[in-house]
Amino acid sequence: MASKSAEQRNRVQTALDRVRHQIGLVLGAAAGAREAAETEVSRLALEQEIVRVGMNQADAQQQTEWARHPAAHEVFASLGGVRSAFYTDWSAGPGALRDLVAAHAPGPAGRPPSEWLGRVGSNPGVTAPALWRAGSATAAGRDISRTFDVAVPLLDESHLAITSAPKTRPVVDALVQSLLMRVLSTFEPGAVKIHLWDVGQLTAILPDLYPLSRTSALSLYDPTRLEDLLDELAGHIRRIHATGMQAGHTSLRELRRATGQRLEPYRIAVLYGNGETLEPERARDLKRVASGALAAGICLILVDVPTTVSASVETLSLLDERRAISSMTGADLAVDLDPPLPSGQVIRAAGRIAEALIAKQGGPRSFADLMPAEPGLENSARELRAPVGFHEGEPVEVVIGDASPHALIGGPSGSGKTNFLYALLGSLAARYSPDELALYLLDFKEGVSFAGLAPGRKDASWLPHAKLVGVNVNTDREFGLALLRFLADELRRRSAAAKEHEVTNLADLREQDPAGHWPRIVAVIDEFQYLFAGRDQVTAQATQLLEDIARRGRSQGIHLVLASQDVAGIEAFWGKPAVFEQCTLRIAMPKARRVLAETNNAAVSAPKWHAVINHDSGVAHGNQLAHVPDASSRNVFVDLQHKLWERYAGRFARPRLFDGAHSPVLEQFPAYTELKPGARPKALLGQSIDVTEAACGVELPRAPGRNVAVLGGATAEALSIMDSAARSLARQYEPGAVEFLFSCPIEACAPAVLDLKDRLAAEGHSATLTDDLPAALTAMAGSLAGGPPRFLLLYGVDAALPTLEAKEIGQPKSALDHLRTLLKNGPGHGVHTLGWWRSIARLKDTLGFAGTDDIGTWAALDVQGNELTPFAAGQVVHWSPRPGRALFFDRTTHGAPEVIIPFQRPDADLAGGATP
Template sequence: MESMASAFGRAVTAHREAVSHAEAARARLRAGAGGDGVSAQASEDARRFAAGMQRMAEGLTPGWLGCRLDAAATALPTGVDAAAGRPLAVRLGEASPAAGSVFGVVVPFVGAGHLAVDSDARDPSVARWLRGLLLRVLAALPDGALRVAAVDGATLGAVFGPFRVMVEAEAWRRPAIDLPGFQQVLAEAEERIERVQAGEADPSVLLLCVAAMPAGAGRTEWSRLAAIAHAGPAAGVFLLVAGYPPPQHPGLEAAPRLERTTHLTAAGGGLFRVSDPPGPYRFSDDGTGLAAPMRLDGSPPDDLIEAVCRRLAKAARVQASTDFAALMPVEIWQESSVGGLRTVVGREGRAECVLALDDATPHWLVGGRTGSGKTVFLLDLLYGLASRYSPDELGLYLLDFKEGVSFAEFTPTAVDPSWIPHARTVGIESDREYGLAVLRTLSREMTRRATELKRAGVTKLADLRAGRPDVAMPRLVAVIDEFHVLFEGNDAVARQAVALLEELARKGRSYGIHLVLASQTISGVEALFAKTESIFGQFPLRVALAGGGGVLDQLNDGADNLPIGAAVVNAATGIPGANRVIRFPNAEAASVTAQRHLLWNARPPGDAPPAVFAGYAEQHPDADPTFARLSPDVRRRRALVGRAVDVGLPTAGFTLDATPGSHLAVLGTSPVGADVLYAAAVSLARQHAPGTARFLIAPLVAAADEAADAAVEAITAAGHHCETITSTQYRTHLIDLAQQSEPGGGQATYLVVFGADAASNLLAASDPITYRSGHDDLRAVLANGPGHGVHLLGWWRTLSRFSDDLGPTGGGEVACLVALNLPSSDIGSLLGDYASEWQSRPNRALLIDRNDNRRTLIVPYVRPGTFDQIDDMA
């Protein structure tokens, strides 16, 4: 089959011969030779020339490339008239070399060069012609072979209105209508050229179709167009530009001429001059182009465009569909994170959408209403990253502040022991304080990395790792779902979190620390009012799902009416015109489980599961590895009371030694107080050699009976003397302990009082002979006991009774406090700090160590089943 180039060459040769004959005839006429005979012969030659050119034009433009664009064209098959990767010729209009003779004008286009017309789409004939030409190429090439990036700076996209089905099917991007959008289209073409030049194969064609330059376009954009015209054909990028070159203004430099381009120039009367086309075959010897002016073809009927687009859009939807498994690489852990992180998150039309966490887009904002698929998108992202990069290249910090299990997929469970090896910590239904702890951990790591970089004499992680491949410094990604919860209100937690987030957002990119913040909205967060630009300005990549347009610019409505499973991706901080619409697949449970097991089975030897904080979970003493490892081989004994709300859930407790104030008071009406006291007493018993400690257990309230009995059983099993006493015996033991300077023959003595407030009235009574009250003896034990190995562990249900028992010191003799469901006003009066922002809530307590000036939010220890008996702890 004859190639397009050779067939076009024959047509050009015929044209030049005809021009030569016509010039000879005109010369004879000017010389007065032949008269009417010459004129008649010239007309006949013109007709034969036109007929011959028409036959060759029809041969060059089969089917859609040259047919009449009317209703009859609907019957033509699509995708068969041209081949991807091969040049095609297309009909532009009709030329008339003489009255009564016309032929179709055909020039090489996609695969060979570009087209430009100096009038833009504000000229109705140009707008109609653009639509027809676009339809020809679209229908001629195979399905999926052509991607169109449209620009319409004059009619707000109306030129491309009949093609809206292609936009709705996400086969095309929405037309750019302003300068930022135009710049984004240029950037897309430049990126495509760079990828192909770097060796990436892409068989599709990218056509930049500019109906009119947007306002503000100037020398910079024209130069970029010229560069694309030069380098584009080798990378499958072609131009169809109306309004180029733009009118030249006096004193200003003319726009650069586009290489490898056929130029159409308005000649008046609706006619256009056609320049010599690119390539070896030229219409003229002198550069004048086609000998006859051309009238542009008109527009096909809108229903013809829509019929073709519906056919192609259906195929595009099928080809654009994807599933979770298709996002994953063929082989796991084959990528290096030295220069950044990249993964496929979905499809943009029929092409994969690859997003990056690197120096250009170091942090992301993701927005979407409930049910928009935000969690699914995050799972697609995280599994894609974890499958491409090994744990030596990537570490994950995952936080979820809502009631859900977004990130439970990454942790071991009772049903499935597998986990994602990259996860460092996972927070599920996290407390704000836990989120703050994670930010502090990342800030400390950033400081450590900054020191390493300074020692190496470099300023970026990529430079350090390139020069020191032995340095283990993976990129860290912190994903925080419903992040706005962390900043609610304007309390100390919010203020500290804002400061840390701002630091990480500004500096993190240099040290390989990246943030992905997801929420339904970023507006209305009081703590961020003054920091919107300084923080979110560091998040250039925005992903807006259905109902998540708040992460885009206020003037950007690109996310309005998005379907579930679709998202707008904008790498220009959300400004209008930079939107890309993608589709992402649902994370099917079976596929996710299979991928998790694949990663888990490939984990390095000795890999430990992530530190998991589940905000709803109880903490049982026997489930704490630190509690289970307790032994007498310790230097200082600690009363353990729970797990700190911090990364790794470290065990929380108090050191009980000879330091003044080494006593424990648990405060609050919650029955959890009995369990905390149980855990503290049992933990101390395990830190004494059998028989070297004495425990006096006083269960003074019915709510504590079970916990007290369990404590007696556990302490006795540990080999210690354990005596259960009544309130009267409690009073008697206080007298003895207050009078003994070295009680128990040097044994440590622990007085454990469950419901100490129940004995307050008894202690208030004075002895009629000595005039000493029980309060006097209690205060003596508190003041002098630690120096003699005597420690009080008590649970007071009310702060007033605790204050009455301890007297005017205001409880200062007890340095170790666990506040359960006390209001912040009580905490303020107890500590003399009326700015306290403590808010009591179920399954939480405030640990206060006055010796160490330490306040820590903890999950208090409870025995299994305790919360099943509690209706309201708050």
């Protein structure tokens, strides 16, 4: 047993000895490797230091120190061999460099100025030279054979940082100006945009280039507003990445090569600093811009702007007024900068480029340039798309569809908002037929902006796409509400049809129901803030309807265009995000505020007759500046309207025109002309404020309470209502089949009443004007049964009350009692009273304790809403009197009173007052 244990111990000991031996070998090898590595590191450090200082530039002390190094002999031998080989081959070096620059800096990019300065470039901008000449350098002395061109990469290749030396600002300006002129002279006009910012100068930044400032090729920025330039560049980068690179390309250069087209101009932003570090926020913004700029076709030239950017940056550091150090050649070679370009030649060359750019863009564009070659050929199933202006000669389009369903337009008075609306409407109408586009146009301000789109006295034509035109409706907010109700009803109709066909949007509905009529609807509401002008039911209902249409209208092809000239119009949306956020299309006229995003101030500096078009909810990167041509001058839009009217003649109905400044004419109203003798007489009191041209009528069957009261002291309106009621009733009876009895104790109104009586008599009806109202009432109350239908028209009942209240001796009832009998029992026997009371209190006196049931219908004029509550089934009435309008309520048909417009009464001068 003991011998076995000893044997095991020996085996273990032997194994441990072997392990120790192997570990020793490994440690020895590691120590050797470490020593070799340390030796190599020391040798490389020596070699690096010699290269940095230079073999021939080191002083004696430095040479002695190097010689003490163990690897000195080996390093000097190696570097000496490299230097010998370099100088042996250098005879071809300058020529190779010159060939390299010539190949990558063709034409103005690398050639002498005499060959190109003053000539307009022709490169379309699909590809760009990789290098741009800045000067020359000579290696190993001043031997001209060893001189070569020095060029720097710009545009798609790299940014450029320039550091000045004392008193070298003119040299820096000459260098920058030379590079910019080389670029501008290489490409065709419009292919390059220059942005200039100088922290120390408001003007005089490269003044020789100022002829370009009258075009879009050159922009200057406020020295205190670097953020404006950086925001603009950042927005451009985001826009390029959001739109131009969706096909999978990583840069604008790749996209140009793939499409063979210059989709965007190159941009060079020159920033002049003062050597001081930028504010932290601006420095961060600049770094963000620089990192994404090259891929978006933006090149930065930074002069004395200390910053570190995560992007390709070449440097030029000036040594004095002639020489600089470039990162392209290294610190050992001084670059001799090219001499400045002659100032006069630069000014003339910039002027020629500016003139060529203006000529290329076609100069000022007209409304005719917005028109298509052939009208009415576009399809609106997916969207509406139409140019509204031009930028640098290219059309700028407005797109209305699922992505940008509703538009918000803002601009102060005189900014061109109305002109823009005409440009938009004209461009849309020219491209889409009335089968594809239906327009509903409403203008709340006092004016007739849209009136010409409907037929008028001087011009019988109309815009065939227009279905509704409302003007001068600043006091008729109810008409705006009526339009929203109509749109909500149409939205429900389309939604039901979409559900029936199992689709979710207009394009699919039109595909599944090709026989249906589903045009896209665009409702333009100018000065829309009037909808929210009061804290009442109109505002509440308008808000609810507008939010619903804004939210759901996009899928069914119903679009809102809301315009306002007052900032209050935009502020009306604050607190209504359901509407504001759906208006992703924003159009800001010059000086407009709060139309675009809060931080987007592009409209503040927009020139006159321009607009900022933004399809991205007002975010700055979506800005497109457009010059809007004149569309609203005399005969400009009219000519287009005539052409379209003739093209679609007879195919589409005339639009409904609602003009709040004019009272409707009864004889011209369809509801009146269509009346004919029938079983249920209907009195027309006025025009309903509605999308359709409807009249407000009161049916007068043989039923209790079917009497009509006109309330208030507004004489002209009261006479109008009484007149239209009587004439419309007379039209529904054969001559001799009805009797009219008039009473008018108001002397000023007598001529008007007499004229109406004579008109009815001339039509063959029995029409009598009584001078003894009590006797007439007594007779009528005693003979209710039998006889033809009778209408009692009482003018100024309150004026007759003292006479009616008096009782004759021996009579148990007064004439007032007989009037009450007629009001209570007359309608059931075909006797209806149409009375005008000038005050609510007098009407109550007339009715006595019988209550209000005998007055089933009333039209209130200059009466406050709170006085009408007893006659409106107890509900609170919101009504403030306004000229030319009445509040109408029929308890048998109305849930709430509605505003109506009394008809224009003929020969109104007989009334003792003007017709409204």
